[in-house]
Amino acid sequence: xxxxxxxxxxxxxxxxxxxxxxxxxxxxxxxxxxxxxxxxxxxxxxxxxxxxxxxxxxxxxxxxxxxxxxxxxxxxxxxxxxxxxxxxxxxxxxxxxxxxxxxxxxxxxxxxxxxxxxxxxxxxxxxxxxxxxxxxxxxxxxxxxxxxxxxxxxxxxxxxxxxxxxxxxxxxxxxxxxxxxxxxxxxxxxxxxxxxxxxxxxxxxxxxxxxxxxxxxxxxxxxxxxxxxxxxxxxxxxxxxxxxxxxxxxxxxxxxxxxxxxxxxxxxxxxxxxxxxxxxxxxxxxxxxxxxxxxxxxxxxxxxxxxxxxxxxxxxxxxxxxxxxxxxxxxxxxxxxxxxxxxxxxxxxxxxxxxxxxxxxxxxxxxxxxxxxxxxxxxx
Amino acid sequence: xxxxxxxxxxxxxxxxxxxxxxxxxxxxxxxxxxxxxxxxxxxxxxxxxxxxxxxxxxxxxxxxxxxxxxxxxxxxxxxxxxxxxxxxxxxxxxxxxxxxxxxxxxxxxxxxxxxxxxxxxxxxxxxxxxxxxxxxxxxxxxxx
Numbered sequence: 224x225x226x227x228x229x230x231x232x233x234x235x236x237x238x239x240x241x242x243x244x245x246x247x248x249x250x251x252x253x254x255x256x257x258x259x260x261x262x263x264x265x266x267x268x269x270x271x272x273x274x275x276x277x278x279x280x281x282x283x284x285x286x287x288x289x290x291x292x293x294x295x296x297x298x299x300x301x302x303x304x305x306x307x308x309x310x311x312x313x314x315x316x317x318x319x320x321x322x323x324x325x326x327x328x329x330x331x332x333x334x335x336x337x338x339x340x341x342x343x344x345x346x347x348x349x350x351x352x353x354x355x356x357x358x359x360x361x362x363x364x365x366x367x368x369x370x371x372x373x374x375x376x377x378x379x380x381x382x383x384x385x386x387x388x389x390x391x392x393x394x395x396x397x398x399x400x401x402x403x404x405x406x407x408x409x410x411x412x413x414x415x416x417x418x419x420x421x422x423x424x425x426x427x428x429x430x431x432x433x434x435x436x437x438x439x440x441x442x443x444x445x446x447x448x449x450x451x452x453x454x455x456x457x458x459x460x461x462x463x464x465x466x467x468x469x470x471x472x473x474x475x476x477x478x479x480x481x482x483x484x485x486x487x488x489x490x491x492x493x494x495x496x497x498x499x500x501x502x503x504x505x506x507x508x509x510x511x512x513x514x515x516x517x518x519x520x521x522x523x524x525x526x527x528x529x530x531x532x533x534x535x536x537x538x539x540x541x542x543x544x545x546x547x548x549x550x551x552x553x554x555x556x557x558x559x560x561x562x563x564x565x566x567x568x569x570x571x572x573x574x575x576x577x578x579x580x581x582x583x584x585x586x587x588x589x590x591x592x593x594x595x596x597x598x599x600x601x602x603x
Numbered sequence: 604x605x606x607x608x609x610x611x612x613x614x615x616x617x618x619x620x621x622x623x624x625x626x627x628x629x630x631x632x633x634x635x636x637x638x639x640x641x642x643x644x645x646x647x648x649x650x651x652x653x654x655x656x657x658x659x660x661x662x663x664x665x666x667x668x669x670x671x672x673x674x675x676x677x678x679x680x681x682x683x684x685x686x687x688x689x690x691x692x693x694x695x696x697x698x699x700x701x702x703x704x705x706x707x708x709x710x711x712x713x714x715x716x717x718x719x720x721x722x723x724x725x726x727x728x729x730x731x732x733x734x735x736x737x738x739x740x741x742x743x744x745x746x747x
Contacts, residue, residue, distance in 0.1 A: 471639070534663070535645060558663070
């Protein structure tokens with residue numbers, strides 16, 4: 224599968240990889256360069272491979288409240304929330320971001336690898352809400368970095384982007400891209416007079432202050448036909464040193480920021496209590512799928528961070544040794560361009576805490592490492 | 604580019620001999636581009652002997668770890684210790700600052716049977732052609 228922007232990526236020299244069936248850019252200029260530019264300036268990521276599911280109906284909120292571990296009833300219109308979905312046994316179906324459009328309409332952004340599974344899982348629990356996979360008709364771009372707001376302000380003059388708080392979003396009109404504020408307001412007036420619903424949906428741009436990099440930034444949802452939006456963001460970003468970035472930098476950025484990746488750091492066999500997602504499990508909610516298991520199960524392992532003293536990079540599956548005994552495994556490992564260190568996450572016994580000395584087996588050799596929190600980087 | 608005769612292996616190592624049967628070895632420009640940003644190199648010990656095609660070093664890029672094979676049999680007489688602090692030399696200067704080891708060759712015939720520069724250019728042209736047909740690139744190297 225290809226996102227609407229595939230040809231643009233190839234034209235700009237991206238190295239393409241297959242990611243869960245999607246031909247995605249791994250990198251353009253280089254993972255480290257793209258990573259550093261996201262931390263210092265701004266980068267544009269095509270994340271259209273992520274699944275987007277629309278849940279609509281009178282009981283949409285109740286349905287999600289039953290499926291998600293987090294408390295969706297706390298979510299206002301135009302706000303978003305992070306939450307896992309669990310099975311009865313507490314194992315994680317997926318981790319998602321839920322956007323509340325209004326009382327009866329939500330959009331879930333799910334992992335590319337879980338799109339079909341999630342669609343079936345949610346549909347199978349729905350009584351009257353309709354579940355629609357809108358991934359193919361919409362595009363999703365992530366504009367990330369401290370200068371992301373300046374890029375968007377240049378592209379959409381007159382919009383008050385500072386009003387969009389983290390984990391909230393606003394709607395704009397896509398045809399306003401590059402238009403002066405005054406023109407936009409005039410059009411807004413005319414649009415109100417017209418009220419053409421179908422057209423409106425096609426021209427709608429959702430700007431959400433969310434991301435997966437640990438930096439300030441925005442995610443933009445819009446109709447998949449509008450590939451010009453990529454070009455325009457790259458154009459308006461020139462004064463702010465914008466660069467395109469691929470999945471390689473997305474992975475190093477999320478690891479530094481302490482964000483887990485489904486399929487590597489968690490899956491159907493891990494629970495939110497084992498990986499550091501306890502904060503997303505609201506046991507005070509009357510009922511939700513997995514509640515019983517999550518309340519009663521003993522916790523036998525937990526996900527922590529590590530730093531290796533030498534430069535070798537640990538990879539998923541490498542074994543962890545404590546006092547010479549096999550004691551868990553690496554779930555993610557990479558090189559941190561910010562810290563200039565080898566970092567990662569591993570699943571170990573719950574008694575292991577930051578500062579603990581461990582060894583990680585890489586290519587048959589053991590390397591000394593120290594346990595840390597999962598958050599390696601926090602922006603100022 | 605180093606002086607002397609240069610030969611290439613199918614695993615994208617280069618070997619340059621400059622008198623006395625001592626060969627300098629590294630990885631090709633094509634290989635470093637495939638690997639992307641190199642962040643660490645695991646070097647062999649000086650004095651250890653390797654047969655042709657035996658793994659001798661490991662390079663970690665951000666995305667993968669890859670074995671570097673000995674392009675010919677021999678004994679490691681020197682390693683590029685600068686790579687420990689500056690593994691990125693392999694990316695920026697694969698044929699010069701980014702050399703990996705020097706090997707005392709035990710069999711010159713092995714060296715002569717490797718690909719010449721011209722043959723190697725044809726060889727990677729073939730790989731690039733195949734790659735264009737299928738965009739699937741390996742995303743992970745040896746270790747998982």
